[in-house]
Amino acid sequence: MAIEFTKYHGLGNDFILIDNRSSSTPAITPEQAIKLCDRHFGIGADGVIFALPGENGNDYTMRIFNSDGSEPEMCGNGIRCLAAFLADLEGTQRKSDKYAIHTLGGVMTPQLMSDGQVKVDMGLPRLLAGEIPTTLAPDDEKVIAQPIQVAGKTWDVTCVSMGNPHCITFVEDVAAIPLEAIGPQFENHPVFPRRTNTEFIEVVSRDYVKMRVWERGAGITLACGTGACASLVAGVLTGRCDRTATVELPGGPLYIEWSEVDRRVYMTGPAERVFTGKID
Numbered sequence: 001m002a003i004e005f006t007k008y009h010g011l012g013n014d015f016i017l018i019d020n021r022s023s024s025t026p027a028i029t030p031e032q033a034i035k036l037c038d039r040h041f042g043i044g045a046d047g048v049i050f051a052l053p054g055e056n057g058n059d060y061t062m063r064i065f066n067s068d069g070s071e072p073e074m075c076g077n078g079i080r081c082l083a084a085f086l087a088d089l090e091g092t093q094r095k096s097d098k099y100a101i102h103t104l105g106g107v108m109t110p111q112l113m114s115d116g117q118v119k120v121d122m123g124l125p126r127l128l129a130g131e132i133p134t135t136l137a138p139d140d141e142k143v144i145a146q147p148i149q150v151a152g153k154t155w156d157v158t159c160v161s162m163g164n165p166h167c168i169t170f171v172e173d174v175a176a177i178p179l180e181a182i183g184p185q186f187e188n189h190p191v192f193p194r195r196t197n198t199e200f201i202e203v204v205s206r207d208y209v210k211m212r213v214w215e216r217g218a219g220i221t222l223a224c225g226t227g228a229c230a231s232l233v234a235g236v237l238t239g240r241c242d243r244t245a246t247v248e249l250p251g252g253p254l255y256i257e258w259s260e261v262d263r264r265v266y267m268t269g270p271a272e273r274v275f276t277g278k279i280d
């Protein structure tokens, strides 16, 4: 049976989107996702995203497989791509510019903006060690600038969950970080029982930071939406950033706000359709 797909990207973080609205079971397996994500033998992507029927009264459900076949709870760039994909699928039947999306990391609300960008209510950041999860502190304590040993060096890390786990380190020069070498060591460090995404942040000013990321289950990517949100939260918690900032990624900028009013995080950025195809 052939399965139709559409390739999207958010700042170069790229995904294969599958219209799975007629069933709550993803149309392909994690093993098939690994093959499709392969950049030489497959379509090439950082993950596969499924648009499923909504659970718990929400409009839709999003599930995602990373390029290594693991299933993360959330994906920030992916949910913007999903919103653009749903708008395309619904066409003239579309009733609203906002969708309530059920994810394993909670309900997220992307909104299609008139300038073509997508703004997402990413919900409340989770800051307690038990919620991330990490054993770097007791379950009911925050992990802010805690020392961790990686590659023979001590790094001060701040941990934030945006539904999925993030470990953030502030550095002087983000370009000098040997991401390929140390990323896997952070990802698989024993203090992270569900592994972790890892962000390195150079603070240029209180509202402009540069970020590079090593993603759990995907390695180096050009952008990570949940990572950008978690990094801004870590910047505020450590007194380095204002509550609104531009996070500059290798693939381009994301605009992040950690609202003082409702304590929720808002992310704004693009979602671009690349091509459509059929998988045999």
Ligand SMILES: N[C@@H](CCC[C@H](N)C(=O)O)C(=O)O
Residues within 6 Å of the ligand: 013, 066, 071, 072, 073, 074, 075, 076, 077, 078, 164, 165, 197, 215, 216, 217, 218, 221, 223, 224, 225, 226, 227
């Ligand atoms: N690129 C994504 C995050 C995708 C999931 C991540 N690899 C994980 O395993 O948590 C984003 O834009 O947030």
